[in-house]
Amino acid sequence: xxxxxxxxxxxxxxxxxxxxxxxxxxxxxxxxxxxxxxxxxxxxxxxxxxxxxxxxxxxxxxxxxxxxxxxxxxxxxxxxxxxxxxxxxxxxxxxxxxxxxxxxxxxxxxxxxxxxxxxxxxxxxxxxxxxxxxxxxxxxxxxxxxxxxxxxxxxxxxxxxxxxxxxxxxxxxxxxxxxxxxxxxxxxxxxxxxxxxxxxx
Numbered sequence: 001x002x003x004x005x006x007x008x009x010x011x012x013x014x015x016x017x018x019x020x021x022x023x024x025x026x027x028x029x030x031x032x033x034x035x036x037x038x039x040x041x042x043x044x045x046x047x048x049x050x051x052x053x054x055x056x057x058x059x060x061x062x063x064x065x066x067x068x069x070x071x072x073x074x075x076x077x078x079x080x081x082x083x084x085x086x087x088x089x090x091x092x093x094x095x096x097x098x099x100x101x102x103x104x105x106x107x108x109x110x111x112x113x114x115x116x117x118x119x120x121x122x123x124x125x126x127x128x129x130x131x132x133x134x135x136x137x138x139x140x141x142x143x144x145x146x147x148x149x150x151x152x153x154x155x156x157x158x159x160x161x162x163x164x165x166x167x168x169x170x171x172x173x174x175x176x177x178x179x180x181x182x183x184x185x186x187x188x189x190x191x192x193x194x195x196x197x198x199x200x201x
Contacts, residue, residue, distance in 0.1 A: 002033075002163040004057040007156070010084045011076030012101050013198070016149035019176075020076075021052035023153060026172040027164045028056050049058045049080060056163060073157065074152055076135070077101050078119045085126050094127045095155050095196065097148065099136035110144045112120070131155065131199045138191045144181075147188035154189035158196025163196035166193070 009023070011017040018039060028035045033056050040051040053065050070088050075081020075096040088094070102113050121131045133155055139148040150173065157166050173185050 001058040002057045004055070004069075005161070005163060006070045006089075007054045007056075007072045007074065008065055008070045008084055008087055009052040009054070009074045009076065010080040011050050011097075011149075012080060013050055015050070015076045015101070016146070017050040017052050017076060020074075020153050021054055023150075023169065023172045023176060024054050024156075024164075026176070027169045028054070030172065031164050031168050033163060034060060034062050035056055036063045039111075043053075049083075051080075051084065072156065072161070074156060075123075076149060076152055078116055079114060082114070082119045082122055085123055086124050090126045092126075092141040093159060093161075094123050094130045095152060095159070096123065096130060096132050097135040098132050099134060099148075099153060129200075131159075131196055133192070133195050133199070135192065138195055139188050140186035142191050143184040144188070147185050150185045150188040151192035154192025154194075155196035157189075158193040159200065 009017050009021055025037060027033050036055040038053050065087055067086055068089055070092050073081060073084060073088055073094045075094060078096060078100050081096050090157060098116060120130055135148045135151040136145060138151045139145050157169055170186060174182050177185050
């Protein structure tokens with residue numbers, strides 16, 4: 001049994017962070033793993049920060065990841081990924097969706113959004129590996145922009161470090177979505193998985 005594996009999902013409202021966390025948790029439980037987790041929601045409007053934590057393993061007793069103990073950081077939104085970089089362990093990896101969602105304060109000229117290259121450079125300074133994916137484009141290729149979070153879930157399994165079977169993750173998708181939405185989401189998962197495998201080669 002794995003002693004401890006910590007995953008942090010960071011994005012904004014409307015990206016499906018909580019749903020991605022739910023699918024991951026369901027799959028872990030289905031595989032007989034001990035799971036702990038928590039969610040932190042920002043403003044209750046689309047675009048507010050959303051963070052979800054999934055901790056898997058026999059030595060996991062609390063729902064929060066200590067600073068410097070995150071094994072994989074999933075940035076569904078680039079700047080939100082960077083915001084949580086301090087949680088990464090020395091060997092921690094980042095899977096980053098490169099499609100930004102600009103806060104309304106940027107549109108109003110009240111704040112500036114960091115350049116994507118700057119975000120990636122800063123993440124590379126603290127992570128052992130940063131995998132960049134245009135998950136929004138991949139989701140559109142699968143058939144729906146709404147499947148961006150499932151693309152990122154597939155990418156997470158693509159790093160081949162999780163103690164959860166890929167088949168179990170797909171079963172969780174099939175159980176969670178209406179039957180007509182299952183093919184698109186399974187395709188999104190597979191495309192995210194393959195994109196991650198390609199990035200690691």
